[in-house]
Amino acid sequence: GQNIDQPTEMTATEGAIVQINCTYQTSGFNGLFWYQQHAGEAPTFLSYNVLDGLEEKGRFSSFLSRSKGYSYLLLKELQMKDSASYLCADYKLSFGAGTTVTVRA
């Protein structure tokens, strides 16, 4: 969406950590979502943040700062299967353009 910004592409090495940033300008904020989309497949839900702070789910964590209009998705211990597009979305279901992450051996 026009009010959601995230980098277009990122490359990282297997086993490394990558942080995907997302900034948003959404009025009446009520949560931010992260989705994963593998090439040729449907997006699948990863995480939802409505309060400030870090939400951890295994190798994936998501952080939110409402005062800064900022979120990030942290992918740890990268695996080849993590190569995908990662989409940030606001509670109005507007999506960012997605960040394509390429994991290299």
Add this chain to the structure above:
Amino acid sequence: DTAVSQTPKYLVTQMGNDKSIKCEQNLGHDTMYWYKQDSKKFLKIMFSYNNKELIINETVPNRFSPKSPDKAHLNLHINSLELGDSAVYFCASSQDAGSGANVLTFGAGSRLTVL
């Protein structure tokens, strides 16, 4: 058992034709959506229905007409297809109409190619 299923998966047609894409969800969700994903991978919401009522109607040409016969089905009909309509169309559903943790479950997508 597919949660959100849409048909057809692929659709190739000529400019000017009329086509439909069907979607069904078996999750018992109240809200269904149509999204369009273009060649740049940008996912844009088109329509949303909550219990058969239209609640989101983004700026979309009126050649696109959604129809929801019941809350488990949301179809998309496109008249007079144009080259720019070529995209992947995703159907999705969610438990509620968007007032909080409104997690979307997507169908596998329908790739439309207009020649």
